Amino acid sequence: MTIRRDFLKFLGSSFLIYLSLPYKLLYSATKKIINPNLSEDQKKIMFNEGTERAFTSKLLKENRRGFYHCANCEAKLFASNSKFDSGTGWPSFSEALPGAFKTKIDYSFGMKRVEYHCANCGAHHGHVFLDGPSATGKRFCNNGLCLIFIPEN
Ligand SMILES: [Zn+2]
Secondary structure, eight states: OHHHHHHHHHHHHHHHHHHHHHHHHHHHHTOOOOOTTOOHHHHHHHHHOOOOOTTOOGGGGOOSSEEEEETTTOOEEEEGGGEEOOSSSSOEESOOOTTOEEEEEEOGGGOOEEEEEETTTOOEEEEEESOOSSTTOOEEEEOGGGEEEEEOO
16 A cells, blocks of 8 residues: 555655656756856856845946946846836846847745746846836846946947
8 A cells, every 4th residue: 555655655746756857947948158258156046046135236336327237148228227226136127129038937945926037038137026116017037147337439
């Protein structure tokens, strides 16, 4: 009897692995480290869904005109005119450039949040919330370590 139960348990768990494997493979296939100079902290956020400590990004005080690019692949993600001070301690934007990100529902920490990834390299950047103060209603809460700011001229 116990053998049968163990066998059923084995079947059950391998079925779960079978179900999650294709998704994981597909998902990780779209992520790739392009910039060999990424720091350990950057890799933790971009490829392991980490989050930087609030109020640590030097981009919080960046007010010049220009564009924010992906620190991994340099894709252009945000224009400076969509940046605003949300008071949360992370660089925040009301809107991303068209096609810059792909989103996915994140259920970690008992919350349902929309996580976004660079459409080009798959790196995790942050979460988007629907409590933004501008007309778009959106608040892209981005880890500063995932971004490179390039000023206009
Ligand atoms: Zn990228």
